[in-house]
Amino acid sequence: MIRFFEKDPYAPIQYSYEVSKVLYHKRSKFQDIMVFENPFFGKVLVLDGVVQITERDEFFYHEMLVHVVMNAHPDPRKVIVIGGGDGGTVREVLKHKSVEKVFFIEIDKDVIGVSKKFFPGVASGIGDKRVEIKCMDGAEFVRGRRSDIDAVIVDSTDIVGFAKSLFTRNFFRAINNCLTEDGMFVTLSESLHFHKDMVVEVQKTMKAAFPVVDLYTASLATYAGNWWSFSVGSKKLDPREIRRKDRIRTKYYSREIHGSAFLPKDMYSRLMSGRLGW
Amino acid sequence: MIRFFEKDPYAPIQYSYEVSKVLYHKRSKFQDIMVFENPFFGKVLVLDGVVQITERDEFFYHEMLVHVVMNAHPDPRKVIVIGGGDGGTVREVLKHKSVEKVFFIEIDKDVIGVSKKFFPGVASGIGDKRVEIKCMDGAEFVRGRRSDIDAVIVDSTDIVGFAKSLFTRNFFRAINNCLTEDGMFVTLSESLHFHKDMVVEVQKTMKAAFPVVDLYTASLATYAGNWWSFSVGSKKLDPREIRRKDRIRTKYYSREIHGSAFLPKDMYSRLMSGRLGW
Numbered sequence: 051m052i053r054f055f056e057k058d059p060y061a062p063i064q065y066s067y068e069v070s071k072v073l074y075h076k077r078s079k080f081q082d083i084m085v086f087e088n089p090f091f092g093k094v095l096v097l098d099g100v101v102q103i104t105e106r107d108e109f110f111y112h113e114m115l116v117h118v119v120m121n122a123h124p125d126p127r128k129v130i131v132i133g134g135g136d137g138g139t140v141r142e143v144l145k146h147k148s149v150e151k152v153f154f155i156e157i158d159k160d161v162i163g164v165s166k167k168f169f170p171g172v173a174s175g176i177g178d179k180r181v182e183i184k185c186m187d188g189a190e191f192v193r194g195r196r197s198d199i200d201a202v203i204v205d206s207t208d209i210v211g212f213a214k215s216l217f218t219r220n221f222f223r224a225i226n227n228c229l230t231e232d233g234m235f236v237t238l239s240e241s242l243h244f245h246k247d248m249v250v251e252v253q254k255t256m257k258a259a260f261p262v263v264d265l266y267t268a269s270l271a272t273y274a275g276n277w278w279s280f281s282v283g284s285k286k287l288d289p290r291e292i293r294r295k296d297r298i299r300t301k302y303y304s305r306e307i308h309g310s311a312f313l314p315k316d317m318y319s320r321l322m323s324g325r326l327g328w
Numbered sequence: 329m330i331r332f333f334e335k336d337p338y339a340p341i342q343y344s345y346e347v348s349k350v351l352y353h354k355r356s357k358f359q360d361i362m363v364f365e366n367p368f369f370g371k372v373l374v375l376d377g378v379v380q381i382t383e384r385d386e387f388f389y390h391e392m393l394v395h396v397v398m399n400a401h402p403d404p405r406k407v408i409v410i411g412g413g414d415g416g417t418v419r420e421v422l423k424h425k426s427v428e429k430v431f432f433i434e435i436d437k438d439v440i441g442v443s444k445k446f447f448p449g450v451a452s453g454i455g456d457k458r459v460e461i462k463c464m465d466g467a468e469f470v471r472g473r474r475s476d477i478d479a480v481i482v483d484s485t486d487i488v489g490f491a492k493s494l495f496t497r498n499f500f501r502a503i504n505n506c507l508t509e510d511g512m513f514v515t516l517s518e519s520l521h522f523h524k525d526m527v528v529e530v531q532k533t534m535k536a537a538f539p540v541v542d543l544y545t546a547s548l549a550t551y552a553g554n555w556w557s558f559s560v561g562s563k564k565l566d567p568r569e570i571r572r573k574d575r576i577r578t579k580y581y582s583r584e585i586h587g588s589a590f591l592p593k594d595m596y597s598r599l600m601s602g603r604l605g606w
Contacts, residue, residue: 062368301605
């Protein structure tokens with residue numbers, strides 16, 4: 051039996067997967083891209099040795115990344131998605147009927163091509179006429195843009211290598227500048243089990259750019275540490291509150307999950323002040 | 329570098345850990361027992377090739393296993409703990425001042441000995457005068473016992489091998505018989521990510537014995553699938569409700585976590601009727 055051993059330098063548990071078949075394996079200009087088939091998860095997309103999505107469970111991550119901010123915003127029309135070349139985030143954004151325009155900024159066009167070919171159910175929204183694809187650095191795209199965006203969603207790889215530019219104070223400030231008054235921003239921020247210090251650092255960096263910053267989590271089987279965190283920033287709106295009445299079709303996300311996903315306020319303040327007991 | 333590869337036949341992701349040092353490795357009458365040291369998790373207890381607890385994160389599991397039923401019960405005095413030879417569950421039970429008696433039923437006395445030696449912080453409650461240890465099969469201990477117990481907590485290994493007897497209809501009925509009218513029962517029931525069918529089966533089997541059955545979850549890094557489930561049964565009381573006012577010292581569990589840990593009712597009914605989308 052062939053096994054794939056994940057190469058995540060920061061994960062204290064190494065995950066490995068049975069490989070039924072390698073379907074694709076090439077280096078793009080930016081990273082090593084692989085797709086393999088696994089008996090439980092179906093097709094698995096791997097970038098630089100780290101699992102990004104699986105056919106079986108990608109919706110947990112994509113729904114939780116997208117629908118919290120999209121439902122906390124009263125009327126999201128213009129959205130920027132940075133990263134997420136597989137298209138899963140764009141697919142979820144397009145479920146919201148209010149959306150008129152999605153700027154889809156993916157640095158690596160090969161990821162988009164691979165996803166269209168091997169993950170058609172994930173990439174399904176990429177060809178939608180509301181979507182404008184730009185293959186460029188997300189930090190460059192938002193720089194200098196002014197106040198016309200309702201939501202910015204960062205769906206990057208882990209906070210290492212070229213993805214690091216998406217977690218700086220300057221980047222967060224540029225995003226705040228391109229948001230409307232009701233605007234909302236969300237990004238992944240690693241695992242509360244494995245990378246608590248990194249979560250706190252992202253939160254603190256965001257506080258230098260956004261008046262409101264909060265944190266919610268979801269349990270994801272295929273990301274190291276599993277207790278995965280999402281960091282939200284806004285100019286004034288509380289992301290815990292749901293402001294939209296439209297119901298969208300989801301497998302995991304719901305209004306109840308929206309509420310319970312946020313860290314209890316007491317736990318959040320203990321996390322930020324270094325008083326969590328782990 | 330030496331690595332430990334977990335041997336969980338039902339886990340579609342295999343976990344492996346760096347081993348700084350093997351501290352103990354022997355077969356008991358019932359199972360293979362190993363303790364090793366890991367740079368991130370500290371000491372790790374392994375039974376039959378599967379990680380049971382780590383020094384770093386055991387409290388997530390023990391707190392979530394114990395405090396939901398102990399706080400949903402109005403006044404738990406007599407408690408049975410089945411399994412959990414490491415003592416972590418007993419330690420958490422004893423935090424409740426109402427407790428007068430704990431029957432601690434662990435089939436394998438060697439696990440208790442190993443825990444006392446290598447995990448003194450976990451085993452700390454085992455010597456308490458309220459605790460009566462019995463090294464025997466838990467199913468045998470509850471059989472025929474009548475209506476004097478406030479809470480029964482099963483802290484077994486995975487639902488394979490000799491632990492299977494703790495997940496039968498007969499066992500659940502025997503537990504129901506030994507509970508008082510306000511009595512509560514809780515057991516682990518595997519991962520919602522990896523073993524959804526097993527979770528449903530445990531729930532259905534419990535419904536044949538308990539009038540009230542419910543399900544809550546926690547994200548645990550060291551158990552395969554991570555989105556770990558706990559199944560609760562009672563004669564009449566809703567386990568979602570907190571009936572106790574005493575505050576106990578915990579690192580993770582809180583009143584807010586108690587509420588948000590339960591599956592939203594809509595998701596629960598979709599799970600039970602096979603309509604969850606994964």
